[in-house]
Amino acid sequence: MIRDLFTKKKKYATIPSEQAKQEVPEGLMTKCPQCKSIIYFKELKKTLLVCDHCEYHHRLSSTERIEMTLDEGSFQEFDKNMVAKDPLNFPDYKEKSALDRKNTGLNEAVVTGSGTISGMEVIIGVMDPRFRMGSMGSVVGEKMCRAIKIAADERKPFIMFAASGGARMQEGVFSLMQMAKTSTALNLLHEKGILFISIMTHPTTGGVSASFASLGDINLAEPKALIGFAGRRIIEQTIRQKLPDDFQTSEFLLDHGQLDQVVPRKNMKSTLTNILEIHQTS
Incomplete structure:
Protein backbone atom coordinates (compact mmCIF):
# COMPACT_ATOMS: atom_id res chain seq x y z
CA MET A 1 0.00 0.00 0.00
CA ILE A 2 2.91 2.36 0.76
CA ARG A 3 4.28 1.62 -2.72
CA ASP A 4 0.97 2.70 -4.23
CA LEU A 5 1.38 6.20 -2.79
CA PHE A 6 4.57 6.73 -4.85
CA THR A 7 3.46 4.94 -8.00
CA LYS A 8 2.08 7.17 -10.76
CA LYS A 9 -1.32 5.92 -11.70
CA LYS A 10 -2.29 5.72 -15.35
CA LYS A 11 -5.11 7.99 -16.43
CA TYR A 12 -7.55 6.90 -19.06
CA ALA A 13 -10.03 8.95 -21.06
CA THR A 14 -13.58 8.10 -20.16
CA ILE A 15 -16.83 8.51 -21.98
CA PRO A 16 -19.39 10.41 -19.87
CA SER A 17 -22.24 8.27 -18.65
CA GLU A 18 -25.79 9.00 -19.76
CA GLN A 19 -26.46 10.28 -16.26
CA ALA A 20 -23.53 12.72 -16.49
CA LYS A 21 -24.76 13.94 -19.86
CA GLN A 22 -28.20 14.57 -18.45
CA GLU A 23 -26.73 16.67 -15.64
CA VAL A 24 -25.68 19.35 -18.17
CA PRO A 25 -28.62 21.79 -18.16
CA GLU A 26 -30.58 21.87 -21.41
CA GLY A 27 -29.95 25.06 -23.34
CA LEU A 28 -26.55 25.66 -21.71
CA MET A 29 -24.68 25.46 -25.02
CA THR A 30 -25.52 25.48 -28.71
CA LYS A 31 -23.69 24.84 -31.98
CA CYS A 32 -23.45 27.46 -34.71
CA PRO A 33 -25.02 26.03 -37.91
CA GLN A 34 -22.46 27.84 -40.06
CA CYS A 35 -19.02 27.51 -38.41
CA LYS A 36 -19.93 24.64 -36.02
CA SER A 37 -18.48 26.46 -33.01
CA ILE A 38 -19.83 25.46 -29.61
CA ILE A 39 -21.13 28.56 -27.83
CA TYR A 40 -22.48 29.13 -24.35
CA PHE A 41 -26.06 30.27 -24.84
CA LYS A 42 -25.64 32.96 -22.17
CA GLU A 43 -22.77 34.47 -24.19
CA LEU A 44 -24.75 34.16 -27.43
CA LYS A 45 -27.61 36.17 -25.93
CA LYS A 46 -25.18 38.99 -25.14
CA THR A 47 -24.46 39.34 -28.87
CA LEU A 48 -28.18 39.28 -29.82
CA LEU A 49 -27.87 35.66 -31.00
CA VAL A 50 -25.13 36.48 -33.50
CA CYS A 51 -22.13 34.12 -33.59
CA ASP A 52 -18.93 35.82 -32.41
CA HIS A 53 -16.82 33.61 -34.68
CA CYS A 54 -18.54 33.91 -38.07
CA GLU A 55 -21.33 36.48 -37.48
CA TYR A 56 -24.05 33.97 -38.33
CA HIS A 57 -27.43 35.43 -37.35
CA HIS A 58 -29.38 32.77 -35.45
CA ARG A 59 -33.15 32.76 -35.83
CA LEU A 60 -35.13 34.76 -33.32
CA SER A 61 -38.54 34.17 -31.83
CA SER A 62 -41.09 36.95 -32.22
CA THR A 63 -40.69 37.77 -28.53
CA GLU A 64 -36.90 38.12 -28.83
CA ARG A 65 -37.25 40.26 -31.95
CA ILE A 66 -39.75 42.61 -30.30
CA GLU A 67 -37.57 42.97 -27.18
CA MET A 68 -34.54 43.87 -29.32
CA THR A 69 -36.44 46.35 -31.50
CA LEU A 70 -38.98 48.21 -29.36
CA ASP A 71 -38.47 50.33 -26.27
CA GLU A 72 -38.86 48.33 -23.09
CA GLY A 73 -42.47 47.97 -21.95
CA SER A 74 -43.95 49.81 -24.94
CA PHE A 75 -45.41 46.85 -26.87
CA GLN A 76 -49.19 46.40 -26.96
CA GLU A 77 -50.31 43.31 -28.90
CA PHE A 78 -53.22 43.17 -31.39
CA ASP A 79 -55.55 40.22 -32.11
CA LYS A 80 -53.69 37.81 -29.87
CA ASN A 81 -56.42 35.19 -29.74
CA MET A 82 -57.04 34.68 -33.47
CA VAL A 83 -56.68 30.99 -34.41
CA ALA A 84 -56.66 29.41 -37.88
CA LYS A 85 -59.47 27.19 -39.12
CA ASP A 86 -58.96 24.08 -41.27
CA PRO A 87 -60.88 25.03 -44.45
CA LEU A 88 -59.65 22.05 -46.49
CA ASN A 89 -59.79 19.41 -43.73
CA PHE A 90 -56.11 18.87 -44.46
CA PRO A 91 -54.72 15.71 -42.80
CA ASP A 92 -53.17 16.39 -39.36
CA TYR A 93 -53.32 20.18 -39.81
CA LYS A 94 -55.36 20.78 -36.66
CA GLU A 95 -53.11 18.53 -34.60
CA LYS A 96 -49.89 20.09 -35.88
CA SER A 97 -51.22 23.62 -35.34
CA ALA A 98 -52.24 22.70 -31.79
CA LEU A 99 -48.74 21.33 -31.15
CA ASP A 100 -47.18 24.57 -32.44
CA ARG A 101 -49.45 26.58 -30.16
CA LYS A 102 -48.32 24.48 -27.22
CA ASN A 103 -44.60 24.62 -28.08
CA THR A 104 -44.41 28.33 -28.92
CA GLY A 105 -47.06 29.89 -26.71
CA LEU A 106 -48.39 31.63 -29.83
CA ASN A 107 -51.70 31.25 -31.63
CA GLU A 108 -50.27 32.02 -35.07
CA ALA A 109 -47.10 32.66 -37.06
CA VAL A 110 -47.20 36.44 -36.76
CA VAL A 111 -47.40 38.82 -33.81
CA THR A 112 -48.70 42.34 -34.44
CA GLY A 113 -49.04 45.36 -32.22
CA SER A 114 -47.98 48.91 -31.41
CA GLY A 115 -44.95 50.26 -29.61
CA THR A 116 -42.19 52.83 -29.72
CA ILE A 117 -38.66 52.88 -31.13
CA SER A 118 -36.50 55.50 -29.43
CA GLY A 119 -39.74 57.16 -28.33
CA MET A 120 -41.32 57.23 -31.82
CA GLU A 121 -44.65 55.43 -32.22
CA ASP A 153 -55.92 55.30 -39.48
CA GLU A 154 -53.45 56.50 -36.85
CA ARG A 155 -50.86 57.66 -39.40
CA LYS A 156 -48.05 55.67 -37.82
CA PRO A 157 -45.16 53.99 -39.67
CA PHE A 158 -45.58 50.26 -40.24
CA ILE A 159 -42.59 47.95 -39.72
CA MET A 160 -42.68 44.29 -40.75
CA PHE A 161 -40.10 41.60 -39.95
CA ALA A 162 -40.55 38.70 -42.38
CA ALA A 163 -39.33 35.16 -41.63
CA SER A 164 -41.27 32.60 -43.61
CA GLY A 165 -41.26 29.54 -45.80
CA GLY A 166 -44.05 31.09 -47.89
CA ALA A 167 -47.78 30.48 -48.28
CA ARG A 168 -49.23 27.75 -46.04
CA MET A 169 -49.92 24.70 -48.19
CA GLN A 170 -52.47 23.27 -45.72
CA GLU A 171 -54.84 26.13 -46.55
CA GLY A 172 -54.42 25.95 -50.32
CA VAL A 173 -55.91 28.84 -52.29
CA PHE A 174 -56.96 30.57 -49.05
CA SER A 175 -53.29 31.09 -48.23
CA LEU A 176 -52.46 32.26 -51.77
CA MET A 177 -55.21 34.89 -51.50
CA GLN A 178 -53.26 36.49 -48.64
CA MET A 179 -50.58 37.61 -51.11
CA ALA A 180 -53.05 39.88 -52.90
CA LYS A 181 -54.87 40.78 -49.68
CA THR A 182 -51.78 42.05 -47.84
CA SER A 183 -50.42 43.80 -50.94
CA THR A 184 -53.72 45.61 -51.44
CA ALA A 185 -53.82 46.64 -47.78
CA LEU A 186 -50.35 48.15 -48.06
CA ASN A 187 -51.63 50.41 -50.83
CA LEU A 188 -53.60 52.24 -48.11
CA LEU A 189 -50.30 53.34 -46.61
CA HIS A 190 -48.96 54.34 -50.02
CA GLU A 191 -52.02 56.46 -50.76
CA LYS A 192 -51.72 58.26 -47.43
CA GLY A 193 -47.95 58.71 -47.66
CA ILE A 194 -47.29 56.57 -44.56
CA LEU A 195 -43.93 54.85 -44.26
CA PHE A 196 -43.66 51.07 -44.61
CA ILE A 197 -40.31 49.47 -43.69
CA SER A 198 -39.88 45.81 -44.64
CA ILE A 199 -37.09 43.80 -42.98
CA MET A 200 -36.33 40.39 -44.44
CA THR A 201 -34.66 37.82 -42.19
CA HIS A 202 -33.54 34.23 -42.69
CA PRO A 203 -35.45 32.78 -44.46
CA THR A 204 -37.93 34.91 -46.43
CA THR A 205 -39.20 32.78 -49.29
CA GLY A 206 -42.17 31.76 -51.42
CA GLY A 207 -45.38 33.77 -51.39
CA VAL A 208 -44.17 36.05 -48.60
CA SER A 209 -41.10 37.21 -50.54
CA ALA A 210 -43.31 37.57 -53.64
CA SER A 211 -45.83 39.82 -51.88
CA PHE A 212 -45.67 42.18 -48.91
CA ALA A 213 -42.03 41.50 -47.94
CA SER A 214 -40.78 43.08 -51.18
CA LEU A 215 -43.13 46.08 -51.13
CA GLY A 216 -41.50 48.28 -48.53
CA ASP A 217 -40.82 51.95 -49.12
CA ILE A 218 -37.50 50.89 -47.63
CA ASN A 219 -36.42 47.24 -47.87
CA LEU A 220 -33.81 46.03 -45.38
CA ALA A 221 -32.39 42.59 -44.59
CA GLU A 222 -30.13 40.89 -42.09
CA PRO A 223 -26.76 39.58 -43.36
CA LYS A 224 -26.69 36.32 -45.35
CA ALA A 225 -30.45 35.82 -45.09
CA LEU A 226 -31.99 33.47 -47.65
CA ILE A 227 -34.44 35.52 -49.72
CA GLY A 228 -36.20 34.23 -52.81
CA PHE A 229 -39.28 32.68 -54.35
CA ALA A 230 -38.51 29.24 -55.81
CA GLY A 231 -35.72 26.96 -54.62
CA ARG A 232 -32.22 27.07 -56.12
CA ARG A 233 -32.44 23.59 -57.65
CA ILE A 234 -35.77 24.31 -59.36
CA ILE A 235 -34.42 27.52 -60.89
CA GLU A 236 -31.26 25.83 -62.16
CA GLN A 237 -33.30 23.06 -63.76
CA THR A 238 -35.63 25.61 -65.36
CA ILE A 239 -33.02 27.95 -66.84
CA ARG A 240 -30.41 25.18 -67.34
CA GLN A 241 -27.66 27.32 -65.86
CA LYS A 242 -25.46 27.17 -62.77
CA LEU A 243 -26.34 29.93 -60.32
CA PRO A 244 -23.76 31.99 -58.34
CA ASP A 245 -22.82 30.66 -54.91
CA ASP A 246 -24.30 33.71 -53.19
CA PHE A 247 -27.55 33.59 -55.17
CA GLN A 248 -30.66 34.46 -53.09
CA THR A 249 -28.65 35.97 -50.24
CA SER A 250 -29.15 39.45 -48.82
CA GLU A 251 -25.83 40.55 -50.27
CA PHE A 252 -26.73 39.29 -53.77
CA LEU A 253 -30.05 41.15 -53.70
CA LEU A 254 -28.35 44.32 -52.49
CA ASP A 255 -25.83 44.16 -55.35
CA HIS A 256 -28.69 43.76 -57.84
CA GLY A 257 -30.82 46.63 -56.57
CA GLN A 258 -33.53 44.67 -54.75
CA LEU A 259 -32.59 45.86 -51.25
CA ASP A 260 -31.76 49.26 -49.85
CA GLN A 261 -29.41 48.06 -47.12
CA VAL A 262 -28.11 44.94 -45.36
CA VAL A 263 -28.15 45.71 -41.64
CA PRO A 264 -26.39 43.63 -38.94
CA ARG A 265 -28.67 42.84 -36.03
CA LYS A 266 -26.66 44.96 -33.58
CA ASN A 267 -27.32 48.00 -35.79
CA MET A 268 -30.98 47.33 -36.58
CA LYS A 269 -32.60 49.47 -33.89
CA SER A 270 -30.29 52.44 -34.52
CA THR A 271 -30.90 52.14 -38.29
CA LEU A 272 -34.67 52.10 -37.78
CA THR A 273 -34.34 55.08 -35.44
CA ASN A 274 -32.48 57.07 -38.09
CA ILE A 275 -35.05 56.21 -40.78
CA LEU A 276 -37.98 57.10 -38.53
CA GLU A 277 -36.39 60.41 -37.53
CA ILE A 278 -35.87 61.37 -41.17
CA HIS A 279 -39.53 60.61 -41.95
CA GLN A 280 -41.00 62.27 -38.87
CA THR A 281 -43.92 64.56 -39.72
CA SER A 282 -44.92 67.56 -37.63
Missing part, protein backbone atom coordinates in the same frame (compact mmCIF):
# COMPACT_ATOMS: atom_id res chain seq x y z
CA VAL A 122 -44.88 52.58 -34.73
CA ILE A 123 -47.11 49.66 -35.69
CA ILE A 124 -45.14 46.44 -35.99
CA GLY A 125 -45.55 42.90 -37.26
CA VAL A 126 -43.09 40.09 -36.53
CA MET A 127 -43.27 36.64 -38.10
CA ASP A 128 -42.17 33.69 -36.00
CA PRO A 129 -40.44 30.81 -37.86
CA ARG A 130 -41.19 28.38 -35.01
CA PHE A 131 -44.90 28.29 -35.92
CA ARG A 132 -45.49 26.30 -39.14
CA MET A 133 -42.14 27.74 -40.38
CA GLY A 134 -43.67 31.20 -40.37
CA SER A 135 -45.98 30.22 -43.21
CA MET A 136 -48.72 32.66 -44.24
CA GLY A 137 -52.25 31.38 -43.87
CA SER A 138 -55.58 33.16 -43.51
CA VAL A 139 -54.98 34.36 -39.96
CA VAL A 140 -51.49 35.69 -40.73
CA GLY A 141 -52.91 37.69 -43.63
CA GLU A 142 -55.86 38.96 -41.60
CA LYS A 143 -53.71 40.03 -38.64
CA MET A 144 -51.36 41.88 -40.97
CA CYS A 145 -54.21 43.67 -42.74
CA ARG A 146 -55.75 44.76 -39.44
CA ALA A 147 -52.38 46.11 -38.27
CA ILE A 148 -51.90 47.94 -41.58
CA LYS A 149 -55.35 49.54 -41.25
CA ILE A 150 -54.51 50.77 -37.75
CA ALA A 151 -51.26 52.23 -39.09
CA ALA A 152 -53.20 54.00 -41.83
Whole structure:
Protein backbone atom coordinates (compact mmCIF):
# COMPACT_ATOMS: atom_id res chain seq x y z
CA MET A 1 0.00 0.00 0.00
CA ILE A 2 2.91 2.36 0.76
CA ARG A 3 4.28 1.62 -2.72
CA ASP A 4 0.97 2.70 -4.23
CA LEU A 5 1.38 6.20 -2.79
CA PHE A 6 4.57 6.73 -4.85
CA THR A 7 3.46 4.94 -8.00
CA LYS A 8 2.08 7.17 -10.76
CA LYS A 9 -1.32 5.92 -11.70
CA LYS A 10 -2.29 5.72 -15.35
CA LYS A 11 -5.11 7.99 -16.43
CA TYR A 12 -7.55 6.90 -19.06
CA ALA A 13 -10.03 8.95 -21.06
CA THR A 14 -13.58 8.10 -20.16
CA ILE A 15 -16.83 8.51 -21.98
CA PRO A 16 -19.39 10.41 -19.87
CA SER A 17 -22.24 8.27 -18.65
CA GLU A 18 -25.79 9.00 -19.76
CA GLN A 19 -26.46 10.28 -16.26
CA ALA A 20 -23.53 12.72 -16.49
CA LYS A 21 -24.76 13.94 -19.86
CA GLN A 22 -28.20 14.57 -18.45
CA GLU A 23 -26.73 16.67 -15.64
CA VAL A 24 -25.68 19.35 -18.17
CA PRO A 25 -28.62 21.79 -18.16
CA GLU A 26 -30.58 21.87 -21.41
CA GLY A 27 -29.95 25.06 -23.34
CA LEU A 28 -26.55 25.66 -21.71
CA MET A 29 -24.68 25.46 -25.02
CA THR A 30 -25.52 25.48 -28.71
CA LYS A 31 -23.69 24.84 -31.98
CA CYS A 32 -23.45 27.46 -34.71
CA PRO A 33 -25.02 26.03 -37.91
CA GLN A 34 -22.46 27.84 -40.06
CA CYS A 35 -19.02 27.51 -38.41
CA LYS A 36 -19.93 24.64 -36.02
CA SER A 37 -18.48 26.46 -33.01
CA ILE A 38 -19.83 25.46 -29.61
CA ILE A 39 -21.13 28.56 -27.83
CA TYR A 40 -22.48 29.13 -24.35
CA PHE A 41 -26.06 30.27 -24.84
CA LYS A 42 -25.64 32.96 -22.17
CA GLU A 43 -22.77 34.47 -24.19
CA LEU A 44 -24.75 34.16 -27.43
CA LYS A 45 -27.61 36.17 -25.93
CA LYS A 46 -25.18 38.99 -25.14
CA THR A 47 -24.46 39.34 -28.87
CA LEU A 48 -28.18 39.28 -29.82
CA LEU A 49 -27.87 35.66 -31.00
CA VAL A 50 -25.13 36.48 -33.50
CA CYS A 51 -22.13 34.12 -33.59
CA ASP A 52 -18.93 35.82 -32.41
CA HIS A 53 -16.82 33.61 -34.68
CA CYS A 54 -18.54 33.91 -38.07
CA GLU A 55 -21.33 36.48 -37.48
CA TYR A 56 -24.05 33.97 -38.33
CA HIS A 57 -27.43 35.43 -37.35
CA HIS A 58 -29.38 32.77 -35.45
CA ARG A 59 -33.15 32.76 -35.83
CA LEU A 60 -35.13 34.76 -33.32
CA SER A 61 -38.54 34.17 -31.83
CA SER A 62 -41.09 36.95 -32.22
CA THR A 63 -40.69 37.77 -28.53
CA GLU A 64 -36.90 38.12 -28.83
CA ARG A 65 -37.25 40.26 -31.95
CA ILE A 66 -39.75 42.61 -30.30
CA GLU A 67 -37.57 42.97 -27.18
CA MET A 68 -34.54 43.87 -29.32
CA THR A 69 -36.44 46.35 -31.50
CA LEU A 70 -38.98 48.21 -29.36
CA ASP A 71 -38.47 50.33 -26.27
CA GLU A 72 -38.86 48.33 -23.09
CA GLY A 73 -42.47 47.97 -21.95
CA SER A 74 -43.95 49.81 -24.94
CA PHE A 75 -45.41 46.85 -26.87
CA GLN A 76 -49.19 46.40 -26.96
CA GLU A 77 -50.31 43.31 -28.90
CA PHE A 78 -53.22 43.17 -31.39
CA ASP A 79 -55.55 40.22 -32.11
CA LYS A 80 -53.69 37.81 -29.87
CA ASN A 81 -56.42 35.19 -29.74
CA MET A 82 -57.04 34.68 -33.47
CA VAL A 83 -56.68 30.99 -34.41
CA ALA A 84 -56.66 29.41 -37.88
CA LYS A 85 -59.47 27.19 -39.12
CA ASP A 86 -58.96 24.08 -41.27
CA PRO A 87 -60.88 25.03 -44.45
CA LEU A 88 -59.65 22.05 -46.49
CA ASN A 89 -59.79 19.41 -43.73
CA PHE A 90 -56.11 18.87 -44.46
CA PRO A 91 -54.72 15.71 -42.80
CA ASP A 92 -53.17 16.39 -39.36
CA TYR A 93 -53.32 20.18 -39.81
CA LYS A 94 -55.36 20.78 -36.66
CA GLU A 95 -53.11 18.53 -34.60
CA LYS A 96 -49.89 20.09 -35.88
CA SER A 97 -51.22 23.62 -35.34
CA ALA A 98 -52.24 22.70 -31.79
CA LEU A 99 -48.74 21.33 -31.15
CA ASP A 100 -47.18 24.57 -32.44
CA ARG A 101 -49.45 26.58 -30.16
CA LYS A 102 -48.32 24.48 -27.22
CA ASN A 103 -44.60 24.62 -28.08
CA THR A 104 -44.41 28.33 -28.92
CA GLY A 105 -47.06 29.89 -26.71
CA LEU A 106 -48.39 31.63 -29.83
CA ASN A 107 -51.70 31.25 -31.63
CA GLU A 108 -50.27 32.02 -35.07
CA ALA A 109 -47.10 32.66 -37.06
CA VAL A 110 -47.20 36.44 -36.76
CA VAL A 111 -47.40 38.82 -33.81
CA THR A 112 -48.70 42.34 -34.44
CA GLY A 113 -49.04 45.36 -32.22
CA SER A 114 -47.98 48.91 -31.41
CA GLY A 115 -44.95 50.26 -29.61
CA THR A 116 -42.19 52.83 -29.72
CA ILE A 117 -38.66 52.88 -31.13
CA SER A 118 -36.50 55.50 -29.43
CA GLY A 119 -39.74 57.16 -28.33
CA MET A 120 -41.32 57.23 -31.82
CA GLU A 121 -44.65 55.43 -32.22
CA VAL A 122 -44.88 52.58 -34.73
CA ILE A 123 -47.11 49.66 -35.69
CA ILE A 124 -45.14 46.44 -35.99
CA GLY A 125 -45.55 42.90 -37.26
CA VAL A 126 -43.09 40.09 -36.53
CA MET A 127 -43.27 36.64 -38.10
CA ASP A 128 -42.17 33.69 -36.00
CA PRO A 129 -40.44 30.81 -37.86
CA ARG A 130 -41.19 28.38 -35.01
CA PHE A 131 -44.90 28.29 -35.92
CA ARG A 132 -45.49 26.30 -39.14
CA MET A 133 -42.14 27.74 -40.38
CA GLY A 134 -43.67 31.20 -40.37
CA SER A 135 -45.98 30.22 -43.21
CA MET A 136 -48.72 32.66 -44.24
CA GLY A 137 -52.25 31.38 -43.87
CA SER A 138 -55.58 33.16 -43.51
CA VAL A 139 -54.98 34.36 -39.96
CA VAL A 140 -51.49 35.69 -40.73
CA GLY A 141 -52.91 37.69 -43.63
CA GLU A 142 -55.86 38.96 -41.60
CA LYS A 143 -53.71 40.03 -38.64
CA MET A 144 -51.36 41.88 -40.97
CA CYS A 145 -54.21 43.67 -42.74
CA ARG A 146 -55.75 44.76 -39.44
CA ALA A 147 -52.38 46.11 -38.27
CA ILE A 148 -51.90 47.94 -41.58
CA LYS A 149 -55.35 49.54 -41.25
CA ILE A 150 -54.51 50.77 -37.75
CA ALA A 151 -51.26 52.23 -39.09
CA ALA A 152 -53.20 54.00 -41.83
CA ASP A 153 -55.92 55.30 -39.48
CA GLU A 154 -53.45 56.50 -36.85
CA ARG A 155 -50.86 57.66 -39.40
CA LYS A 156 -48.05 55.67 -37.82
CA PRO A 157 -45.16 53.99 -39.67
CA PHE A 158 -45.58 50.26 -40.24
CA ILE A 159 -42.59 47.95 -39.72
CA MET A 160 -42.68 44.29 -40.75
CA PHE A 161 -40.10 41.60 -39.95
CA ALA A 162 -40.55 38.70 -42.38
CA ALA A 163 -39.33 35.16 -41.63
CA SER A 164 -41.27 32.60 -43.61
CA GLY A 165 -41.26 29.54 -45.80
CA GLY A 166 -44.05 31.09 -47.89
CA ALA A 167 -47.78 30.48 -48.28
CA ARG A 168 -49.23 27.75 -46.04
CA MET A 169 -49.92 24.70 -48.19
CA GLN A 170 -52.47 23.27 -45.72
CA GLU A 171 -54.84 26.13 -46.55
CA GLY A 172 -54.42 25.95 -50.32
CA VAL A 173 -55.91 28.84 -52.29
CA PHE A 174 -56.96 30.57 -49.05
CA SER A 175 -53.29 31.09 -48.23
CA LEU A 176 -52.46 32.26 -51.77
CA MET A 177 -55.21 34.89 -51.50
CA GLN A 178 -53.26 36.49 -48.64
CA MET A 179 -50.58 37.61 -51.11
CA ALA A 180 -53.05 39.88 -52.90
CA LYS A 181 -54.87 40.78 -49.68
CA THR A 182 -51.78 42.05 -47.84
CA SER A 183 -50.42 43.80 -50.94
CA THR A 184 -53.72 45.61 -51.44
CA ALA A 185 -53.82 46.64 -47.78
CA LEU A 186 -50.35 48.15 -48.06
CA ASN A 187 -51.63 50.41 -50.83
CA LEU A 188 -53.60 52.24 -48.11
CA LEU A 189 -50.30 53.34 -46.61
CA HIS A 190 -48.96 54.34 -50.02
CA GLU A 191 -52.02 56.46 -50.76
CA LYS A 192 -51.72 58.26 -47.43
CA GLY A 193 -47.95 58.71 -47.66
CA ILE A 194 -47.29 56.57 -44.56
CA LEU A 195 -43.93 54.85 -44.26
CA PHE A 196 -43.66 51.07 -44.61
CA ILE A 197 -40.31 49.47 -43.69
CA SER A 198 -39.88 45.81 -44.64
CA ILE A 199 -37.09 43.80 -42.98
CA MET A 200 -36.33 40.39 -44.44
CA THR A 201 -34.66 37.82 -42.19
CA HIS A 202 -33.54 34.23 -42.69
CA PRO A 203 -35.45 32.78 -44.46
CA THR A 204 -37.93 34.91 -46.43
CA THR A 205 -39.20 32.78 -49.29
CA GLY A 206 -42.17 31.76 -51.42
CA GLY A 207 -45.38 33.77 -51.39
CA VAL A 208 -44.17 36.05 -48.60
CA SER A 209 -41.10 37.21 -50.54
CA ALA A 210 -43.31 37.57 -53.64
CA SER A 211 -45.83 39.82 -51.88
CA PHE A 212 -45.67 42.18 -48.91
CA ALA A 213 -42.03 41.50 -47.94
CA SER A 214 -40.78 43.08 -51.18
CA LEU A 215 -43.13 46.08 -51.13
CA GLY A 216 -41.50 48.28 -48.53
CA ASP A 217 -40.82 51.95 -49.12
CA ILE A 218 -37.50 50.89 -47.63
CA ASN A 219 -36.42 47.24 -47.87
CA LEU A 220 -33.81 46.03 -45.38
CA ALA A 221 -32.39 42.59 -44.59
CA GLU A 222 -30.13 40.89 -42.09
CA PRO A 223 -26.76 39.58 -43.36
CA LYS A 224 -26.69 36.32 -45.35
CA ALA A 225 -30.45 35.82 -45.09
CA LEU A 226 -31.99 33.47 -47.65
CA ILE A 227 -34.44 35.52 -49.72
CA GLY A 228 -36.20 34.23 -52.81
CA PHE A 229 -39.28 32.68 -54.35
CA ALA A 230 -38.51 29.24 -55.81
CA GLY A 231 -35.72 26.96 -54.62
CA ARG A 232 -32.22 27.07 -56.12
CA ARG A 233 -32.44 23.59 -57.65
CA ILE A 234 -35.77 24.31 -59.36
CA ILE A 235 -34.42 27.52 -60.89
CA GLU A 236 -31.26 25.83 -62.16
CA GLN A 237 -33.30 23.06 -63.76
CA THR A 238 -35.63 25.61 -65.36
CA ILE A 239 -33.02 27.95 -66.84
CA ARG A 240 -30.41 25.18 -67.34
CA GLN A 241 -27.66 27.32 -65.86
CA LYS A 242 -25.46 27.17 -62.77
CA LEU A 243 -26.34 29.93 -60.32
CA PRO A 244 -23.76 31.99 -58.34
CA ASP A 245 -22.82 30.66 -54.91
CA ASP A 246 -24.30 33.71 -53.19
CA PHE A 247 -27.55 33.59 -55.17
CA GLN A 248 -30.66 34.46 -53.09
CA THR A 249 -28.65 35.97 -50.24
CA SER A 250 -29.15 39.45 -48.82
CA GLU A 251 -25.83 40.55 -50.27
CA PHE A 252 -26.73 39.29 -53.77
CA LEU A 253 -30.05 41.15 -53.70
CA LEU A 254 -28.35 44.32 -52.49
CA ASP A 255 -25.83 44.16 -55.35
CA HIS A 256 -28.69 43.76 -57.84
CA GLY A 257 -30.82 46.63 -56.57
CA GLN A 258 -33.53 44.67 -54.75
CA LEU A 259 -32.59 45.86 -51.25
CA ASP A 260 -31.76 49.26 -49.85
CA GLN A 261 -29.41 48.06 -47.12
CA VAL A 262 -28.11 44.94 -45.36
CA VAL A 263 -28.15 45.71 -41.64
CA PRO A 264 -26.39 43.63 -38.94
CA ARG A 265 -28.67 42.84 -36.03
CA LYS A 266 -26.66 44.96 -33.58
CA ASN A 267 -27.32 48.00 -35.79
CA MET A 268 -30.98 47.33 -36.58
CA LYS A 269 -32.60 49.47 -33.89
CA SER A 270 -30.29 52.44 -34.52
CA THR A 271 -30.90 52.14 -38.29
CA LEU A 272 -34.67 52.10 -37.78
CA THR A 273 -34.34 55.08 -35.44
CA ASN A 274 -32.48 57.07 -38.09
CA ILE A 275 -35.05 56.21 -40.78
CA LEU A 276 -37.98 57.10 -38.53
CA GLU A 277 -36.39 60.41 -37.53
CA ILE A 278 -35.87 61.37 -41.17
CA HIS A 279 -39.53 60.61 -41.95
CA GLN A 280 -41.00 62.27 -38.87
CA THR A 281 -43.92 64.56 -39.72
CA SER A 282 -44.92 67.56 -37.63
